[in-house]
Amino acid sequence: MPLSPLSPTTQKFVLHWGEMGSRWGVNRTVAQIHALVFCSPSPVNxxxxxDTLEVARSNVSNSLKELQAWGLLRVVHLPADRRDHFVAHQDIWEIFRVVMDERKKRELDPTLQVLRECAAESAQDGALDASTRQKMEGMLEFMExxxxxxxxxxQLPTPTLKRLLKAGGSIAQFLGPDKKAAKR
Incomplete structure (x- = not known):
């Protein structure tokens, strides 16, 4: 049985979260399920x-496993109901941290590893142009x-991270101009 009909705003949010997920390399259904469970006022099975998203049960099952692996959903059990029910983290800052950690593991860590390998191998690569080596070293420095x-x-506590992000450009003004960059 589907959840009570989604409000137009909730439906818009769920659909958009799915679109954003697909742009970030996450399966659209996985992202929609996350949004639906996140918005739900009670655990859902x-x-x-x-039924609510009109997707195959097998797709839902696989998507729920992925969301649990990411640490975005957890299973809860309700009295007199043998089925698994799911709840999502409600702290948006924690969700952001989880998503960023997963993206880092899947995308940035492998890139950093390859850049380090390229830097180590560049000294023995006689065919490597000096300017290309310099660009790779610059990319490695940036990534590190x-x-x-x-x-x-x-590692920052959420209140500290909030203050830091709200400060934004004020921090750059506090630090002042980079004298070396100004001379370039």
């Missing part, structure tokens, strides 16, 4: 999800700085 900053930021 797989049959309700399948970015990854260290990410690791530092992800």
């Amino acid at each position: 797989a049959e309700e999800i399948a 700085i970015f990854m260290r900053a990410y690791d530092d930021f992800k």
Whole structure:
């Protein structure tokens, strides 16, 4: 049985979350299920999800497993109901952290590994142009700085992270202009 009919706003949100997910490399149905469970005021079971989104039960089952693997959903049990029900993290900051960690593991960590391998191999590659080597080294330096900053930021408590992000350009003004960059 489907959940009570979704409001137009909830339906718009669920559909858009699916679109955004597909742009980020996440299966559209996986993202829609996450949005639906996130918005639900109570735990939902797989049959309700399948009926509400009008997708195959097997697709829902696989999507739920993926969302659980990411740590975005968890199983809860209701009295007198043997089925698994699902709830989503409700803290948007925690959701953001989970998604960023997964993206880092899947995309950035392998890229950093390849860049490090290229840097190590470049000294023995006689056919490698010096300007290409310099570009690769610059990319490696950028990625290492970015990854260290990410690791530092992800450890911050949510209130501190909020203040930091709200400060935005004020931090750059506080730090002042980069004298080396101004000379270039």
